[in-house]
Amino acid sequence: MNKAKFAIAVLSAAAIGSAYAQSARDYISIVGSSTVYPFATVVAEQFGKSTQFKTPKIESTGSGGGIKLFCAGVGVEHPDITNASRAIKVSELEQCAANGVKDVIEVKIGYDGISVGHAKSAPDVDLTRKQLYMALAKQVPDPKGGDALVDNPYNTWKDIDASLPAIKIEVLGPPPTSGTRDAFVELVMEEGCSEFPFIKAMKKSDKGAFKAACHTVREDGGYVEAGENDNLIVQKLEANPDAFGIFGFSFLDQNRDKIKGSKIEGVTPEFETIADGSYPVSRPLFFYVKKAHVGVIPGIKEYLAEFTSAKAMGEEGYLSERGLIPLPKDEYAKVVGNAKTLTAMK
Amino acid sequence: MSEPAQTERDSFARVEAGMKRRRAAERRFRFFGKCAVGLGLGFLVILFVSIVGNGYSAFWQTRITLDVAIDEAIVDPAGTRDPAVLRAADYGALIKQSLREMFPDVSGRRNRFALYGLVSNGANFDLRDRVLADPSLIGGKLSLSVAADDDVDMLMKGHIDRDAPEADRRIKDNQLAWIDALEADDRLHSAFNLDFFGNGDSRDPELAGIRGALMGSIYTLFVTLGLSFPLAVAAAVYLEEFAPKNRWTDLIEVNINNLAAVPSIVFGLLGLAVFINFFTLPRSAPIVGGLVLTLMTLPTIIIASRAALKSVPPSIREGALGVGASPMQAVMYHVLPLALPGMLTGTIIGMAQALGETAPLLMIGMVAFIADVPTGVFDPSTALPVQIYLWADSPERAYVEKTSAAIIVLLLFLAAMNALAVLLRRRFERRW
Numbered sequence: 001m002n003k004a005k006f007a008i009a010v011l012s013a014a015a016i017g018s019a020y021a022q023s024a025r026d027y028i029s030i031v032g033s034s035t036v037y038p039f040a041t042v043v044a045e046q047f048g049k050s051t052q053f054k055t056p057k058i059e060s061t062g063s064g065g066g067i068k069l070f071c072a073g074v075g076v077e078h079p080d081i082t083n084a085s086r087a088i089k090v091s092e093l094e095q096c097a098a099n100g101v102k103d104v105i106e107v108k109i110g111y112d113g114i115s116v117g118h119a120k121s122a123p124d125v126d127l128t129r130k131q132l133y134m135a136l137a138k139q140v141p142d143p144k145g146g147d148a149l150v151d152n153p154y155n156t157w158k159d160i161d162a163s164l165p166a167i168k169i170e171v172l173g174p175p176p177t178s179g180t181r182d183a184f185v186e187l188v189m190e191e192g193c194s195e196f197p198f199i200k201a202m203k204k205s206d207k208g209a210f211k212a213a214c215h216t217v218r219e220d221g222g223y224v225e226a227g228e229n230d231n232l233i234v235q236k237l238e239a240n241p242d243a244f245g246i247f248g249f250s251f252l253d254q255n256r257d258k259i260k261g262s263k264i265e266g267v268t269p270e271f272e273t274i275a276d277g278s279y280p281v282s283r284p285l286f287f288y289v290k291k292a293h294v295g296v297i298p299g300i301k302e303y304l305a306e307f308t309s310a311k312a313m314g315e316e317g318y319l320s321e322r323g324l325i326p327l328p329k330d331e332y333a334k335v336v337g338n339a340k341t342l343t344a345m346k
Numbered sequence: 347m348s349e350p351a352q353t354e355r356d357s358f359a360r361v362e363a364g365m366k367r368r369r370a371a372e373r374r375f376r377f378f379g380k381c382a383v384g385l386g387l388g389f390l391v392i393l394f395v396s397i398v399g400n401g402y403s404a405f406w407q408t409r410i411t412l413d414v415a416i417d418e419a420i421v422d423p424a425g426t427r428d429p430a431v432l433r434a435a436d437y438g439a440l441i442k443q444s445l446r447e448m449f450p451d452v453s454g455r456r457n458r459f460a461l462y463g464l465v466s467n468g469a470n471f472d473l474r475d476r477v478l479a480d481p482s483l484i485g486g487k488l489s490l491s492v493a494a495d496d497d498v499d500m501l502m503k504g505h506i507d508r509d510a511p512e513a514d515r516r517i518k519d520n521q522l523a524w525i526d527a528l529e530a531d532d533r534l535h536s537a538f539n540l541d542f543f544g545n546g547d548s549r550d551p552e553l554a555g556i557r558g559a560l561m562g563s564i565y566t567l568f569v570t571l572g573l574s575f576p577l578a579v580a581a582a583v584y585l586e587e588f589a590p591k592n593r594w595t596d597l598i599e600v601n602i603n604n605l606a607a608v609p610s611i612v613f614g615l616l617g618l619a620v621f622i623n624f625f626t627l628p629r630s631a632p633i634v635g636g637l638v639l640t641l642m643t644l645p646t647i648i649i650a651s652r653a654a655l656k657s658v659p660p661s662i663r664e665g666a667l668g669v670g671a672s673p674m675q676a677v678m679y680h681v682l683p684l685a686l687p688g689m690l691t692g693t694i695i696g697m698a699q700a701l702g703e704t705a706p707l708l709m710i711g712m713v714a715f716i717a718d719v720p721t722g723v724f725d726p727s728t729a730l731p732v733q734i735y736l737w738a739d740s741p742e743r744a745y746v747e748k749t750s751a752a753i754i755v756l757l758l759f760l761a762a763m764n765a766l767a768v769l770l771r772r773r774f775e776r777r778w
Contacts (some may be wrong), residue, residue: 041715182636257514
């Protein structure tokens, strides 16, 4: 008697489980970059409130992790959209196709600047990418001359360039898992080290050595990994006026009374300078949509329309209030067109 | 004759001489003990003061009273009173109009945007809900109290410095003037923050609430408790009372003890592989979170339950068996009720651990932005510690106080759970 009851209970539980798994998901599932997350969540919330659809669920998994989940296959258990703070790689698209994710729609949403900043109370400085590379790389070209790399000998900024203040090099930045770190290494460190001709030559002859020389950050205390939390970096900078920090532009924008951005190559990180491309450290942001899910999961088309609408992504849209740098007009028109016709990437 | 007295006196003298040292040692020991307790309490006080000090202001919210004229031409031009039409109407326009009427001399697109920025983006949804609930309001005038924008809120709470140069302030000079005018007009007031307890997560700090995360935590713990308590008690009773003592049971015991020490992220990976990838349960759902946390808390509860069973005196079992009870009756009616208080304590410790866990939830997708409040164990949801983490990582200043407020809610939840445990233990406890 009791055994029979137990068996029935187990069977019905299993039935409920599998019945659920088969039924369709009625909300959009989004994964991906932590940099795009603050923008995507605003759109998702607006979308959820102003339409009949449920609010999309957004996980912050990092760009690479998001693309991996996104490319795992087609079906309700896989996410519909992935956010990325870099363009999808060809190898990733191949992986997608191998798992049956054939048509992927790319939407470029705007730009994000990476700022190097310090406490409001500290004097203004004007840095170059070369100086930042020399301050932060594990190995730098020998200051005595010659084409050899030596362990970073610089202790103060003045050691690097006489125009810089005589304070100890201490930079708080994100750990290697962060997209901000990836972008900083690529846009600042790599550019900076390419200014040394012999390192630049290495790029052609020995790619591995080039990467090791340009991408490796010093570990002797000059660079402090401050965790993924940019707010924490802001608080630490306020307490220590001698330290510099590396963070996304939106954090600088929200905390202008506490911190300020350093000039890089003579340009201050401002909304306008990032938008017109004169500020050198900025990167495009994207999201990718699985075309096979459009029409299966309710609301994807409408979500795309909301995200690409002028009131969101446009020049004076609500995303620009949050620190997203909008696309130039002609590029924006192209993105809107693509989103309307659901044109997949080639 | 004098020989023994001599030795006696000698030993007394020696004890006397050592007495001072021994007393000093004891005093020192007590002093160190007090120091340890004092230090612990000191840190606790610092923690509470900093969290409550940062967080209490989040329970209040700056609200602005607006006189909104509900224009039929905007809300329901055809006059059908059809809910679908009412739902889709542009309530933002009404809010903006009422702000413009209050400050008629504001001109220019930029200035007007600055003016509209004083009230929260959620105001039009508040208005929509009011009109939907009572369509007779259309055509009339309504005095509506709406949440102020988070920057205004921060200014009123003193987190934005009025005297800072304008370029460094998120509230500009013209906005300051309007805020002062509103205040003089008695339209600006501070009220208990109902939104914080009624809303799900939001990217507008003034609208963000803890309810979604709280419900997520409750559903998750509900699943965890429902599965882990019966399973763990059954396992403990079998192992302690019925299982033969041999190499197999020894092996199981060692494994249970090891499992209790396994880092929680490992259970998250297991949950991802088994529940989501194999059983295709939905990502981000409390059911999966509950299952994963069940795996994590099981060993803790089993160990505590076995200890509780061990502490029941053998005379109870022997007495029951002696009057003719079967072994199962002896356990069910005599041993288990006596061991229950100890088992409950173990369960609550396990549940408290589960409540504070984020690492395994990361793997199964519960670290996510979820605005809708979950209504069941299959809905996507987050949990309280995850919400704290997400808010701590948000750029807007107003999330700093929200983070601390969420920690306060989590601590209260924990305190409530512990109080329940104490209460249950008091009720069932037997002493001998």
